[in-house]
Amino acid sequence: MSVRRLDHLRGRVMEGLAPSARTVSARRPLRSPRRWALSYSPTALAAFVAMFGLAFIAPLGSKGALLFLVAGMGLVATRLGDTLGALRREWLIVLVTLWCVMSFAWSDYTSLTMRHGLQLLLTVMIAVAIGYRVAPLTFIKIVFATSAMAGLASLLFGRDRSDGLGYLGIYASKNALADASSLLIIVALAVLVDRRLSARWRLPAVMGILLGGLLLVMGQSSGALVSTLVVVLFFGVLVLLQRLTPSMRLVAIVLTLVLAGAAGVMLSLISDQLARMFLDLTGKDITLTGRTDLWAIALAEIAERPMLGVGFQAFWVHGQPIAEQLWADFGITTRTGFHFHNTLISNAVEIGVVATAVQTLVFWGALLSCLGWAIRSPSAASVFFALFMARLFLLMWIEVVYFYQFSVATAIIIVAICYGHRFRPGKRPR
Template identity: 35%
Template sequence: MTGRGATLTVNVAALLTFGAFAALVLNAMLGSLAALAFIGCAGALMVSNVPMSIDSVRRWWPILLLPAYCLLSALWSYYPSNSLRYGLQLTFTMVFALVMVGRVSAATLMRVMFIVYGIGVVASIGMGRVSGGGAWLGIFGSKNAFGAHMAVFMLIAVAVAADRESPPLLRLSALVGAAISGPLLVLAQSAGAIMMVAPCLCVLLLVLLSRRLLGTHKIFLLALLGIAVAALALIVLVAGDTLLAEVLEESGKDPTLTGRTDLWATGLSFIAERPLQGLGYRSFWVVGFAPAEELWSMFDVPSGAGFNFHNTYISNAVEIGLIGLAMQIVLIYGGALGMAALTFVRPTAPNALLLALQLLLILRSFIEVEVFYEFSIRSILCTATVAYAARGLLALRHQPAPRHHHSPGGLLSHARHPARSRPL
C-alpha cells in the first residue's frame, strides 16, 4: 500500500512462513486442520515466486537425496503404500524448508519463530491443563511435549532479546519470555528437557558473548569450549549411565527411561535382520504389524497411536537401514558443524540460535525421535540449518579479502594510522 510520503511493504514470504510454522507448532489446538493449513501456506510460498523456488531446490538438491531414498524404500518396504505416501509428504516438507531459506533470512525466521512459539506459551498459560501427577501440560498432550516446546522457546527468547537488529518492543517481549520460560519449564516436570536445554543455553550465551571479543580471544574461548565438550563427552562415556540414573531417581523418574531400554533392544534386533535397507520408510509402526502391536500392548498404548523407539538412530535405522541413517547423520551433524563454523566467524543472534537448536536436536536424538518426519517443524529447522550454514559459508568464501597497504616498516593501514605513515 502506497500513500503520499509513506509506503507499506508486506513481506509475503515471511507471512506464509509464519502461517506454515503456526500450523505445526499449534497442532495441538488446530487438530486435523494443522496439516491442511501447513500444506496451503507452504504451497503458496513455493508458487508465489516459482523462479526463486526452483533456484533454491536446484542449489541445495543434495539435501533432497534423503527423501528420495525414503521414496525408493517403497521397492522393498513391508508396506509400500506407506513408504510412498509418507515419503512424498517428507519430500514436500523438506522442499518447503529449502524454498524458505531462499526467501526468508535467518533473522526473520528467528522473529517468526518467537511469535509463533510465544502464541503457544500464552495459550498454554491461559488454557493450560495439569496432569494427574501435577505436571503442567499447557495446550499439549503430554508434559514432555510441553517441556520440549518451552525448551525451544527459551532459546528463541534469549536470542531475540540479545539481537540488536530486532525492534525494541520485540526485544522487550523476548526478555519477558526468557524470564517466564524457566519457571514454566520446571512446572512441566520434564527432567530430560531441563537437562538438555542447559548446555544449549550455555552455547548460545557464549556465542553472544564472543561478539565482544577479538579474534585471538575467540580462539581461546573456542579452545576452552572444546576442552569442556571433550571432558563432558568423557564423563558421559565413563559414567553417563550412572549419572543419568541418579538424576532421574532424584526427579522421581524411572532410571530405565520408562522402559525405553526394552524398546531399544527390540529395535536393534530388527536392524540386525535388515541392516542396510531396513523395513521401509514408515513401515514399522503400522496397525496390523505384529511386532508393533506387541509393543503397543506391552506399553499400554492404543493400537495405531503415536509411538516410536525413543532413539533417533535406532528408530530410523529400523525403517531405512544404515544407508538412510548415514544420510540423516550427515544432515544432523553436518548442519551443526557448518553452523558452528559460520557462527565462529559471524556470531549473530540468528546463527547462534540455529546452532543451539541443532545442538538441542542432537542431545534429544538419543532419547527422542524428532526427525525426519513429514510436517515436522524440527525436520524443517534441521533442513534449513544445513542450507543456511552452507549459504553463509559460501558467501564468506567468495567475500573479497581486505586490502592492506605496505610501508617500509611492515604492514600498515594508512586509513587507521595516517599520522604514522611514512612517505614512500
C-alpha cells in the same frame, strides 16, 4: 545621486526588510496528519502462515497441516524456478527424502509409507523455499511470534495429564509441550541478544523466556529441562566467544575441548554414582523407563534389514505384531505417540543404515555450520540456529528429533541447512 549613495540606500532598505523575511521563513508549513500505513512482504506473510500451521498442528490437526501446505506451496509456486534451483543445491537432503518416498516399494504398508513420504517431501520443499527466500532475521521473528502464540495458548487453554504427572498445554504429550517451550526460550534468547532489534522485540523476548520457563517446569519433562539448561549455558559461552578476538577464540575453544575431555575422564570414574543420582532425580529406573529394552528390539530389527529398513514410518503401525506387543508391554492404550527414543536407531529401523548415515552427515554438517556462523557473525539468526541445533544434538540420543513430516523441528533444520550453505565464509548469499 552618486553610486555610493544609491548603494547606501539599497542596504538600508534591505536591512529594514530582513526582520520580516526572517519572520516569514521562521513560520513552519502546515503538516498533514501522520498516517499509519501497514506494509508487509507477501513472502514473509506466506512463511508466517506456514510456520503458524506447524506450530498449531497439535490442536488444529489436519487444518494446521492444510495451512502449512497452502501457504508453503503458494510460496513455492510463485517462484518455481528459484525453488527448483534451491532444491538442486540441496540435493543431498532431497536425495534422502526421495529414499523415504521410494521405501514404499519394500514396505509392508505401501500406501502409508508413500503418503508419509510425500508429506515429508512437501515439507522439505517448503522449508527450502523459506530458507532461500526469507531473510534470516525475518525467519527468526516469525519463529518467535508463532512460538509465543503457541505458548500463550498452552497457558490459557491447556490441560493437565489425566494422571496428574505433568501439564500438556495444547499438545498431546508433555514432551511435545517441553519441546515447544524450549524452542520459545531459545528463540527469545536469540532475539534478546541482538542489539539491532528495537525494544518492541526485545521486551517481549524477556516475557517469552519467562513464559517458556514456566511451561517447561509445568511440563515436568526431565530430558527437556536438562537439555535446555545445557543450551542456556552454551549460550553464555557463545556470548563470551563473540567478545574475543579470532586468535583468542581459537585458544578458548582449544582449552574448552581439553577441559571437556578431562572432565569426561573424571566423570567416567564415577559414572555409576552419577547414573544413580540421575535416576533418583528423574524418577526413572535403570533401563531409562524401558528405553534399553526398546533399543535391543530395534537393533534386532536393524540386523534383519540393515540396508533398506522396514519402510518410512512403517513400524509403529496398527496391526504390526512387534509394535502391538510393545504398546501392550508399555501400557500405551492409545497406540500412538511412541517410538524408539533414539534418532539414529529409530531411523535405521525405518530406512536402513546407509540412509540414516547420510541423514546424520547432513545434520552434523548443519550443526557445525551454524556454530561457526554464530561465532563468526553473531546475530539473532546465527545464535538461534546454533542453540537450536545444539539442543537437538543433545536430545537425538534419547528422543527422535528428525526427519518427519509436518514438524516445526524438521522445517527449522532444513532452513538451517539452507542458511548454512548461503552464508558460508567468502560466499555471497543467493
